[in-house]
Each structure stands twice: as C-alpha cells, then as structure tokens.
Amino acid sequence: MAGERILELQDIAVEFSGFKAVSGLNLGIDRGELRCLIGPNGAGKTTALDVICGKVKPSAGRITLKGQDVTRLPEYKLARRGVGRKFQVPSVFRQLSVRDNLEVAYCKHLGVFGNLLGFKRGAENDGLEKLAELVGLEEVLDQPAGYLSHGQTQWLEIALLLAQDSEVILLDEPTAGMTAQETMHTAKIFNALRGRHTLLVVEHDMAFVREISDVITVMHQGRVLAEGRAAEVQKDPAVREAYLGSGGIADA
Amino acid sequence: MTRNRDAILRLVGYALFCAAILVVPLFVDNGYLLNKFARYLVFGILSLALSLSWGYAGILNLGQAVGFGLGSYCMAMALKLRTIPIQTGAGGLPDFMVWNNVQALPWFWVPFHSYAFAIAAGMAVPAVVAFLIGWFVFPARVSGVYVAIITLAMLVVINLVIIDQQPYTGGFNGITDLTTLKLFGIEFDAYSDATYYLAAITLSLxxxxxxxxxxxxxxxxxxxxRDDETRVWYFGYNVAAYQNFVFCLSAAIAGFAGMLYTLVMEFASPTFLAVPISLSIVIWCAVGGRASLVGAALGAIVVTGVQGSLSDTPAFLDTWMLIMGGLFIVIVLFLPNGLISLIDLALGKRRRGRAATAAASVVAIERSESSRRQSAAR
Incomplete structure (x- = not known):
C-alpha cells in the first residue's frame, strides 16, 4: 500500500449503556483505498461507521483524519473535513426532485447567509447532470425522489455522496435490496471511484465484496479479526470459526 | 423546461393575487369594509410567516402569535406616547400607568418616543425572542412535536407575563386609546385607504x-x-443555524404583521398573543396550503373572511362555528395540501405529473436493463 494513512482508528471502544458494541478496534485506511468491512451480525460494523462519521462518540480511543485528531468533532464538522456517509436505510429528500437532492448535497458554501443569495446556480448544474448520468438517473432529474424505485434511491444516495465530494466515503450496505444485476452495476460505479475517493464499505454480499475490494477487514465481537485479500481471509481459521453456524463466509 | 414554465406560471399567479388585493380600494368605498379587509390581509402576512417555518422547514411553531403580539405592543407603545391623554401624570405618562400609581416612565418605554426605534423593535424584539428559544431548542436536536409543545408553552408564559405586569403593559386591557400613525405626511387612519394599501403592499412584498x-x-x-434533518447534518450543514434563521425570520415578519394589526385595530391586547389566535394561524396555513406562501396567505383571508361573514349573518349566528369546523375537516381530509392544490388539480398537473413519472421510470428501467444486458454480454 503506497498511499498515506487518511483515516486511523486507535483502540476505539463504544458502549451502549453497558453493552460493548465495539472494543479495542484498530483500523487504518490509506488514501484512495477501497476497503470492505465484513463480519457476522452484531460484529460492530455499523457502529464502526457511526464512530467515524461522528454519529456515535467513542467511550475510549482516538480517531485521526489526515493526521488530525477528530475524535470529539460533531458530525457536521466531520462532514466539512471530508467524511461522507451513506446509511443502511436509504435516506434522500423524498419531496425534492432528484436535481434538488443533488443541489443540496453539492455544498461548497455551508453558511446560512452565503446561501441566501444563491439562486439557480447554472454553472454547477452541468456537473450534477453528469453525476446523475453516472448512476443512471438522468431521465428522472425533475421527478421527486419519493417516486424512485428502491435501487434508484440507493443510487441517488450514492450520487449525493459524490456531489458532496467527500474524500472519505462510508457506505453501509449499499447493495441491500438490490437485484444481482443492480448489485453488479453498483460494483462498476465503485470501481470507477477508487483512487479518487477513499471508500469504506460495509457489506454482506460476498460476490459484491470480491468484485470491488482490495483489502477486506473482518470484524467479530467488536474488534478486528482478520485483514487481507479475499482469498486469504476466507482461508483464515479464525474467520471460519467466527462464521461457524452461519454456513461459512461465502453465504454470510 | 417544464421547470421554467412552472416558475413563470407561479410568478404570474403571485402577481395576479397581488394585483387583486391592490385594486380592492378602487371598488370599495366603505371605511368599515376596508378596515375589515385590511385585517384579513394582516392575517395573511401572519399565515405566510408560519408557512416559511412550518411548510418549508418543518418547524411547527404553535407560538407564532408571540411575534405578532410583541410587534403589536411595540407599535402601540409608540402611538400611546404620542396620544394627548385626558388624564396624565408628570411628563405625559400614559393613562393606565397613572391609574397604577407608576411615577415615571419605565426605562424600556423611553426609546419608543421614536417611531424609527419602535418600527425596528417591532421586528427585532420578536426575532431576538425567537433566537433565544431557537438557541436552546435547535442545537439540542429537539424537533417535531416537541418544538410545537415548547413554543406553545413559551406563548402562554409571555402572555401571562404581559397580563401580570399591568403597570407597564396595561394588563388585561392592553394598550388602548391610541393616536393614529403619521409617517412621511401620510396619516394611517384605521378606516382609510392608506392603511389598507400599507397592508396590501406589505403582503405583496x-x-x-x-x-x-x-x-x-x-x-x-x-x-x-424538512424532509430528512439527519441527512442534512451529514452533508456538513449546521442544521440548527438554518432552523434558527428561518424561525427568527418568521418571527420578524409576524412582528411586522403585529404592528400593522395595531394600526388596523387601534389597540394592542394580550389576546393578540393568546392561544386561540396562535392555533388559528396553524389552521389558516393548513387550509390554504402550508407549503405555498400565497396558499397560506389565501388560507388566512378565506378562513377569516368566511368566519366574518358567517358570524355577521343572523341566520348562522348559532351555527357558524359548526360550519367552520365542518369545512376544516373536509379540506384537511380531501385536500391535504390545502386549497392551493385546487389550482394544480385544475391545471391537470397532478395527473400529467404521474404519467410522466411512470413513463420516465419505464424508460430508465429499460435503459438500465439494456445496458446491463450489454455488459453481461461483454
């Protein structure tokens, strides 16, 4: 791995009223990497993303982004420093058109007063239309997002993250509820993004993970169990042990 | 391109509405009626202010009348200080202060000798009060029904304080017996064209x-x-700052409406910031269409207009409230987006909109299918 460390988690612990969702989590991600995070249910994958994007504050440990300590920053300040997040349940602005959704996500100016004078922002629209094309939504730009199908909604949220242009993009099960074909289309989008953005993807679909990942991190019981390429990880006896009873990693 | 056409249609609609309210005095030569219409327009401004915070930002402010009442008092204080009273204390003290044994003009009354200060305060005081409430509420991520409860509680508290501080506020009676406002050589008598135009121009602006x-x-x-608060935080926007901004803006507009209301009614009263009027604003907004500014304004005008004419008609003297209640239920049930959505229906926009969506998604699905097939073949 040639790149610099863009994101580093050190000894992160998260407790929910006594229950330790994550403990002693160490994770380092290089700039431009596409990292997949897998693990059995309850392994703490989503919690790990929550900690990185500021939704949940860790009870111990330290998070550094581009060399700076960001452990205590609120989520909107983390977003300003370049962390974008896609949620497990697709969340877009259903009453707004697809174009307006992208417009909101395209946030070069964040202040209330700066945006008061921003009207129909012609020059920016070009870029947004290209984005819509990338995820196949160019035909529905002027439709309310609430009319989109589930797969389209997922793609729209991915497009929102791209419009936001975060350096680090966290994705929680981006292919949930997609057909096999839609999943493969998503894999293509992700492969086009690697290098430019740093992606951290939580996913269950191993076919998808194999398609996109450089390095896979396997989590179990709130900590990292194994890390490596897909083939290495699958052979790891500890990983097999963790997935025992759920039919092995391939079905997870 | 339908986008541009819709925007132009909307502008034309707004312009027609403004033209309609501005020509009324040409046809109505009756001070009493004009005064009544001006009152409806003031309610329209008030309803529009709520539509900004509720319809566009999802903040249901049940204490919208706080701004309205405070604005009304600011104007009344300025007018009271210029009234030539029958009974006054030392230095032209307002009559109700004399009755309450107040010896000197309280410090916060003093600057209201200036109209400029009073007019600025009529908007600034509501905005500052809103800012303080918003400053506690929004950064704490309070939203939805809890905002409604807190704002309602705030309304009741401020209402009680005003009633309780009788020596300084006139208590239950409010501030009455006011002079008429004279600005730039125009006298804004409650029954004059000037006051009506002032309300109509303000609403248009x-x-x-x-x-x-x-x-x-x-x-x-x-x-x-309004659609998804959490999502917006994760784009890096300080959502609380945006919410507080629109909350203050809405309060400032309500304050201006309050000042106009004092001119129209010729007094200020604690009933202007009581619960009934505050809840009425929500009804006007819902009836007219909360996500449309002209809809909200129209809602206020229609509801108060119908209310006024029903309660003035002897035949409906006992039943007008029942009729109003029935109307609300019908509108909320059958027109959830308010009366203004009738225009969309009339233009057939909704049906066409749906058909267009269906067509577009079919096209999109076909396209993605075919591109997938191609990629699969490769």
Missing amino acids: CLFLGLAFVNSKTGLILQAI
Missing part, C-alpha cells in the same frame, strides 16, 4: 421576497431539512 427566499439555496436546504 412578503410574497415576492418570500418566494425569492424559498428559491434560494438556503430555502432549498431548509426544505431538505
């Missing part, structure tokens, strides 16, 4: 400035906050 505001990027972000 509010409509167009409001339209510009909701179409700005700030307006767009507020609508996004």
Whole structure:
C-alpha cells in the first residue's frame, strides 16, 4: 500500500449503556483505498461507521483524519473535513426532485447567509447532470425522489455522496435490496471511484465484496479479526470459526 | 423546461393575487369594509410567516402569535406616547400607568418616543425572542412535536407575563386609546385607504421576497431539512443555524404583521398573543396550503373572511362555528395540501405529473436493463 494513512482508528471502544458494541478496534485506511468491512451480525460494523462519521462518540480511543485528531468533532464538522456517509436505510429528500437532492448535497458554501443569495446556480448544474448520468438517473432529474424505485434511491444516495465530494466515503450496505444485476452495476460505479475517493464499505454480499475490494477487514465481537485479500481471509481459521453456524463466509 | 414554465406560471399567479388585493380600494368605498379587509390581509402576512417555518422547514411553531403580539405592543407603545391623554401624570405618562400609581416612565418605554426605534423593535424584539428559544431548542436536536409543545408553552408564559405586569403593559386591557400613525405626511387612519394599501403592499412584498427566499439555496436546504434533518447534518450543514434563521425570520415578519394589526385595530391586547389566535394561524396555513406562501396567505383571508361573514349573518349566528369546523375537516381530509392544490388539480398537473413519472421510470428501467444486458454480454 503506497498511499498515506487518511483515516486511523486507535483502540476505539463504544458502549451502549453497558453493552460493548465495539472494543479495542484498530483500523487504518490509506488514501484512495477501497476497503470492505465484513463480519457476522452484531460484529460492530455499523457502529464502526457511526464512530467515524461522528454519529456515535467513542467511550475510549482516538480517531485521526489526515493526521488530525477528530475524535470529539460533531458530525457536521466531520462532514466539512471530508467524511461522507451513506446509511443502511436509504435516506434522500423524498419531496425534492432528484436535481434538488443533488443541489443540496453539492455544498461548497455551508453558511446560512452565503446561501441566501444563491439562486439557480447554472454553472454547477452541468456537473450534477453528469453525476446523475453516472448512476443512471438522468431521465428522472425533475421527478421527486419519493417516486424512485428502491435501487434508484440507493443510487441517488450514492450520487449525493459524490456531489458532496467527500474524500472519505462510508457506505453501509449499499447493495441491500438490490437485484444481482443492480448489485453488479453498483460494483462498476465503485470501481470507477477508487483512487479518487477513499471508500469504506460495509457489506454482506460476498460476490459484491470480491468484485470491488482490495483489502477486506473482518470484524467479530467488536474488534478486528482478520485483514487481507479475499482469498486469504476466507482461508483464515479464525474467520471460519467466527462464521461457524452461519454456513461459512461465502453465504454470510 | 417544464421547470421554467412552472416558475413563470407561479410568478404570474403571485402577481395576479397581488394585483387583486391592490385594486380592492378602487371598488370599495366603505371605511368599515376596508378596515375589515385590511385585517384579513394582516392575517395573511401572519399565515405566510408560519408557512416559511412550518411548510418549508418543518418547524411547527404553535407560538407564532408571540411575534405578532410583541410587534403589536411595540407599535402601540409608540402611538400611546404620542396620544394627548385626558388624564396624565408628570411628563405625559400614559393613562393606565397613572391609574397604577407608576411615577415615571419605565426605562424600556423611553426609546419608543421614536417611531424609527419602535418600527425596528417591532421586528427585532420578536426575532431576538425567537433566537433565544431557537438557541436552546435547535442545537439540542429537539424537533417535531416537541418544538410545537415548547413554543406553545413559551406563548402562554409571555402572555401571562404581559397580563401580570399591568403597570407597564396595561394588563388585561392592553394598550388602548391610541393616536393614529403619521409617517412621511401620510396619516394611517384605521378606516382609510392608506392603511389598507400599507397592508396590501406589505403582503405583496412578503410574497415576492418570500418566494425569492424559498428559491434560494438556503430555502432549498431548509426544505431538505424538512424532509430528512439527519441527512442534512451529514452533508456538513449546521442544521440548527438554518432552523434558527428561518424561525427568527418568521418571527420578524409576524412582528411586522403585529404592528400593522395595531394600526388596523387601534389597540394592542394580550389576546393578540393568546392561544386561540396562535392555533388559528396553524389552521389558516393548513387550509390554504402550508407549503405555498400565497396558499397560506389565501388560507388566512378565506378562513377569516368566511368566519366574518358567517358570524355577521343572523341566520348562522348559532351555527357558524359548526360550519367552520365542518369545512376544516373536509379540506384537511380531501385536500391535504390545502386549497392551493385546487389550482394544480385544475391545471391537470397532478395527473400529467404521474404519467410522466411512470413513463420516465419505464424508460430508465429499460435503459438500465439494456445496458446491463450489454455488459453481461461483454
């Protein structure tokens, strides 16, 4: 791995009223990497993303982004420093058109007063239309997002993250509820993004993970169990042990 | 391109509405009626202000009348100080203060000798009160029904304080026996054309400035906050700052409406910031269409207008409230987006909109299918 460390988690612990969702989590991600995070249910994958994007504050440990300590920053300040997040349940602005959704996500100016004078922002629209094309939504730009199908909604949220242009993009099960074909289309989008953005993807679909990942991190019981390429990880006896009873990693 | 056409249609609609309210005095030569119509227009401004915070940003402010009442008192204080009273204390003390044994003009009354100060305060005081409430509420991520409860509680508290501080506020009676406002050589008598025009022009300005505001990027972000507040935080926007901004803006507009109301009614009263009027604003907004500025204004005018004419008609003296209640239920049930959605229906926009969506998604699905097939073949 040639790149610099863009994101580093050190000894992160998260407790929910006594229950330790994550403990002693160490994770380092290089700039431009596409990292997949897998693990059995309850392994703490989503919690790990929550900690990185500021939704949940860790009870111990330290998070550094581009060399700076960001452990205590609120989520909107983390977003300003370049962390974008896609949620497990697709969340877009259903009453707004697809174009307006992208417009909101395209946030070069964040202040209330700066945006008061921003009207129909012609020059920016070009870029947004290209984005819509990338995820196949160019035909529905002027439709309310609430009319989109589930797969389209997922793609729209991915497009929102791209419009936001975060350096680090966290994705929680981006292919949930997609057909096999839609999943493969998503894999293509992700492969086009690697290098430019740093992606951290939580996913269950191993076919998808194999398609996109450089390095896979396997989590179990709130900590990292194994890390490596897909083939290495699958052979790891500890990983097999963790997935025992759920039919092995391939079905997870 | 339908986007541009819709925007132009909307502008034309707004312009027609403003033209309609501005020509009324040409046809009505009756001071009593004009005064009544001016009152409806003031309610329209008030309803429009709530539509900004509720319809566009999802903040249901049940204490909208706080701004209205405070604005009304600011104007009344300035007018009271210029009234030539029958009974006055030392230095032209307002009559109710004399009755309450107040010896000297309280410090916060003093600057109201200036109209400029009073008019500025009529908007600034409501905005500052709103800012303080918003400053506690929004950064704490309080939203939805809890905002409604807190704002309602705030309304009751401020109402009680005003009633309780009788020596300084006139208590239950409010501030009465006011002179008429004279500004730039125009006398704003409650029954004159001038006062009606003032209300109509203010409403027109509010409509167009409001339209510009909701179409700005700030307006767009507020609508996004209404749809999914959490999502907006993760784009890096300080959602609380946006919410507080629109909350204050709405209060300032309500304050201006309050000042006009004092001119129209010729007094200020604690009933202007009581619970019944505050809840009425919500009804006007819902009936007219809360996500449309002109809809909200129209809602206020229609509801108060119908209310006024029903309660003035002897035949409906006992039943007018029942009829109003029935109307609300019918509208909320069958027109959830308010009376203004009738226009969309009349233009057949909704049906066409649906057909277009269906067609577009079929096209999109076909396209993605075929591209997938191609990629699979490769």
